[in-house]
Amino acid sequence: MPTPAPARLVVLVSGSGTTLQALLDAGRDPHYPATVVAVGADRAGIEGLARAERAGIPTFVQRLGDCRTRDEWDAALGDTVASYRPDLVVLAGFMKLVSERFLARMGGRVVNTHPALSPAFPGMHAPADALAYGVKVTGATLFLVDGGVDTGPIVAQTVVPVHDDDTVETLHERIKVAERVMLVDTVGRLAREGFTLDDRKVRFGHE
Incomplete structure (x- = not known):
């Protein structure tokens, strides 16, 4: 039986691309079921x-x-992304909101990460908000992007303990490390197994 072709990933970035690098590194393994076919940005x-x-x-x-x-x-962003025929679009530190029209065009196959355990601490300052609130654990969430901000159906989550001596910077760095591992593992699983969405519940596997 022939090996299925790797799932095609288009990754959108706005900065240093450490999350992108994790996907590029994973893609070097011939057994990883996804490959980055294009990388887009909102600035040069x-x-x-x-x-x-x-x-x-x-x-x-x-x-x-x-x-x-x-x-x-x-619309122009959607045209360009669609031209690469992605199976999944990954927002990896992409600092622009995309429209519901863009999301519909991609067939509900756009994912993003958030450095907290959603629905807690949405927005731009999640690690600082978690630290200020005094939680004992936080983490990262991978979700299907919808029309809100960090509100989409949850695909996966990973837990990161909060240490007594944490600063925002040390906590955020540990979250980012866990976030990258979760992203690579879960994108691989999405590519290998597919997924269905029932209300807000994301289930791996095809119907």
Whole structure:
């Protein structure tokens, strides 16, 4: 029986691309069931794009300022992403919100991570908010992107303990390490098994 082709990943970045690098590293294993086929960004000259270029992965930049409206930018981004025929789109530190039209075009196959155990601590300052609240554990969440901010159906979560001497920086760094492991493992599982969505419940495997 022939081995199935790896799932095609398009990764969108806005910064250094450490999460992207984890996926690139995983893709070097011939047994990993997914491969990055393109990396896009909302700005040029970032390390995330350089990582992709060093790995020989096609890249593209879609700047909001190059379009007359946000809707035009969103449509152009969708056109470019769709041209690579992705099985899954991964937002890896991508700092722009995409529209529900973009999400519908990708067939509900856009995932993102959040550095907290959703639905706790949504938004840009989750590690600081967790530390300020005094929780004993926090973590990271992988979710299907919807029209809200960090509100999509949960695919996977990983727990990170909060230490008494943690700063925001030390806590966030440990979360990011766990987040990358979770992302690589779960994207591999999504590629291998597929998934279904029933209300807000994500279940691995095909119907």
